[in-house]
Amino acid sequence: MRRLLVLAAFVALASASGVSPSLAASQVHYCPPEARGIVSHTGDASWTATNQSSRVTAARVEMIGGQPSLVCVYRMFGGDYWIHRRPEAPFMQCSGGDMGLGRVGFSCVRG
Secondary structure (H helix, E strand, C coil): CHHHHHHHHHHHHHHHCCCCCCCCCEEEEECCCEEEECCCCCCCCCCCCCCEEEEEEEEEEEEECCEEEEEEEEEECCEEEEEEECCCCCCCEEEEEEEECCEEEEEEECC
């Protein structure tokens, strides 16, 4: 029983010592490594739609609807295809690019 209490106390202490997200200095968001585009059509069965997929090619901050967005860029259907999300407050100052180890994403700091 005593070992169980010591273990429970250790787990509680380890959990409490973590940095709260509200106190963190920055956040990192990784782009999904691959995107897949699925096409549907209203034609008859003689028409074939070809799906495409792409690995992420870039990460950049773009204004969408007047607000900053974290944009992951893929190459599909002869052009750029974007998957995006908004940065999380208060981490609004973001830059995108190569995050190392073959990962692409964003580093966001308070601002």
